[in-house]
Amino acid sequence: GAGVSQSPSNKVTEKGKDVELRCDPISGHTALYWYRQSLGQGLEFLIYFQGNSAPDKSGLPSDRFSAERTGGSVSTLTIQRTQQEDSAVYLCASSRPYRAENSPLHFGNGTRLTVT
């Protein structure tokens, strides 16, 4: 079916405001990942979901970042009290089985977040 869908595609917010980023994975994909990509940089892991639970939150930069997943499908990444250093492209990816070892990741087009 359709690929991974992320919304909004662009978000400009003022420093100190909260933002919510949404990810709709490919139907049937049990694993969901959030990565962050700063301008010209690599892919920084944030959090991983297996179903609705998040066994690995090790990449979340601070307690201002949180994420949830409901119904084994849609995920929301929330950033509270945004700071300028949060500006980046936030990428969501999903895969069918839960182990990344042998399962391709399918990425969405990302949300470009700009904090002014």
Place this chain on the structure above:
Amino acid sequence: QQPVQSPQAVILREGEDAVINCSSSKALYSVHWYRQKHGEAPVFLMILLKGGEQKGHEKISASFNEKKQQSSLYLTASQLSYSGTYFCGTPTGGGNKLTFGTGTQLKVEL
């Protein structure tokens, strides 16, 4: 823990070949390769599993040497469409997530 890629950047003329290397300080059980064009999402190219070499995708192939903890991506007879940033990814955290390499920017010119 992040894999290191080399070279960081390479410019090719159309039709030339290139090799991109990915090295890890930890034991590897598989390696993923992705290509990201400017302003787009990364796109999966191939996975190499322990003991295997997989050919996929246009004239792009790869090798995986688990003893040396290295993988190499081979691009032959490059086309303009090969331009982009190439990332390797290695499973970490018990195999539940991918840690991506530092990236290699490839530009193919006429």
